[in-house]
Amino acid sequence: MEQIAHEVILKTPSLFSFTQMKDALANASRECLYRVADDRIYKAIPAGQDIHVVEISEAGPAQLRIRIFSETAALPEPETQSEIVRYVTEWFDLDTDLAPFYAIASQDALLKQAIDTYSGLHLPGIPDLFEALCWGIIGQQINLTYAHTLKRRIVEQYGRSAAAGGELYWAFPTPETIAALSVPELKELGISGRKAEYLIDTARMLAEGRLSKKLLQEAGDLKKAEAILVSIRGIGPWTANYVLMRCLKLPSAFPADDVGLHNAIKLLTGMDRKPTRQEVLKLAEPWKGWESYATLYLWRILY
DNA sequence: TTCCAGGTCGGCG
């Protein structure tokens, strides 16, 4: 990476570990929307009219460095810069103070070990609502490896890319692009017919402005935002809560039906079967207000 | 071969 257009330093919160974030991100080795190399993370971020490749690294104590690369050496507009900063802030979850969660988790049999092992891990966000919805829909009922394969095919077929340092970086397709597709076109990638319908319908809702991140933010609370999402065909309670967790950053969002969560509970409790829904809700009672972080740490144990 | 994957829908009792 030669050409450095601009550099921005962000302050990280007190209980934050760049290494934990990097390791968690690096764990999804089949991920196509960012790349982890050495102690740096690279990603193409849409901002303004363009896709900007950024490099994220640790700048010093409690500091994150963002390097914004440009093919033209021109500095990105201030508005574009702040858009990128906002994106990275959500992606690395820099606005959350984990202290209250750790206070709860240190007293919790299931979480105690995890918060110690992964101390400083924040919830990696998916700032783009369309990407978060699609990733949720794609991941329904198939294994994570295959979900990554399908996402890669969609991204490389219909996404946008930018080159930097001899590498190509991809950003997720726009709702407008997917809204214009037909079901057979998505089926060609290995996506089921029904999921193809869900993806195209969701893309249309976003493209036509019938659904937006703002609409969900202004819903007022978790239950209302969840109700909006669940009313959409293809989005059930799991996907709704997954999206509210990863994109809206609602700490009490809780994908209680998640099979990975169930497997983690089974593993940690030594049960010879997966927990029932009632058992999951019972175990989650002490997590109130921090269910999404509890889920994150339990997932981290598995993956 | 069978079963399970970071589920959801639509039909049926």
Add this chain to the structure above:
DNA sequence: CGCCGACATGGA
């Protein structure tokens, strides 16, 4: 309501 088959594909 709750239950059940269908959905697409791949890894164990």
